[in-house]
Amino acid sequence: MFQVELKASYANRTVLVSQNQILQSLIAENLVSDPNGARGRLLTEAARLFREKGYERTTVRDLAAAVGIQSGSLFHHFRTKEEILKAVMVETIRLNTALMQAALEAADTNRKKLRGLVRAELESINGQTGEAMAVLVFEWRSLSAASQVEVLELRDIYEKLWLDVLESLKHEGALEADPFVVRRMLTGALSWTVTWYKPERGGLTLDGLTDQVMAMMAL
Amino acid sequence: MFQVELKASYANRTVLVSQNQILQSLIAENLVSDPNGARGRLLTEAARLFREKGYERTTVRDLAAAVGIQSGSLFHHFRTKEEILKAVMVETIRLNTALMQAALEAADTNRKKLRGLVRAELESINGQTGEAMAVLVFEWRSLSAASQVEVLELRDIYEKLWLDVLESLKHEGALEADPFVVRRMLTGALSWTVTWYKPERGGLTLDGLTDQVMAMMAL
DNA sequence: CAATACCAAGCAAGCGCTTGGTTTGTAAAC
């Protein structure tokens, strides 16, 4: 019991450290904005507001006020309001693709890889990037058709990571259902946690939640 | 093979007939609007538009044009635009609660009851009431806090139907995970089908999809 | 001394909703 807790705590710290390292390297490559910089701070606040009130109900004046500038000044950083939404989504997918890849590399069996993906996605949805992840799910329609195409290309890379693992599990005989369907179901189930899962109350940890998901799939 | 198809077709017809009977009795009780009446037609169109473009992006002029009247004339039927959204949600929940109750009554074991609920909810989401169901999920935030409270009361009744069955399954030992968590996961997974499930292509029927869900849960 | 970041002011368009008046449906009164 004590052993388990120690191990869990250690695993948690490892995850956090590696998450940060991944973020830093993405910032260095200019693939995501530094949350401490002007642009990054705006995107963080935008994600928060978009999640809280929805994209349409969030005005450029709200966004500007959240970072302490005038509404007109926003348009020196982004040409349109929609470009802000797109940036939130693009950077979120980039970060999460990297996080999922790291989760895959840390596991040796396909079963552990799936658990790693589930755990990582739950962490993305319910952790610091949760607001941006929720925006990705719920504000999709607010993106123009042109932007949707662009973001979808990134999303396909991300989804392929999942499908590869699920297909391997199917070949192993560990999974009965169609990998494509399973991934879609998992997308829905995991995203939806953002609307109800509150780690502080209830006592259900992220690891516990991950266990429940795996148990539900008899894996 | 031929037998199976006949049976499926018959089962499907039974479902459709009973769906219609339930709808008729709810109309008679004035709990939902007749889709052929003026109010019902507006609500149907509203659900379609809200789902297609989102509540905020749908203007009262859009709504009015969809039923062929002037925008101002809308306000003889509803006092505010939000009242239209609320009406869509309330009537959808009322109809679906009745459908779920019927599904429960038609099954004898808890396992069949769960399958009935899953099947019925998938049908609600992907059938004629799908647009309204999607609105219920994706436009929740657009409801005022006061309306949210009102609709939540109805939703609780609906959710209790699920929880009772899941708890029975847990007591039977057929379910390992927490019923509450399972229901939340199912809510997410089933709602999400609206974004990807297209019965016409792919060849996956609603019954097939139901089977996949049950298989995923090892039930 | 550029380039970048910002402000103050406001424009054009679109929004939900109101207003005053007309048409339509219905049913009793004669």
Next chain:
DNA sequence: GTTTACAAACCAAGCGCTTGCTTGGTATTG
């Protein structure tokens, strides 16, 4: 069977406000 009465349904016009975004100019920074 026409007339009268009246409410519900609807139209045409537009008001007041908010929206995303622009403009012309001013600090700030390397």
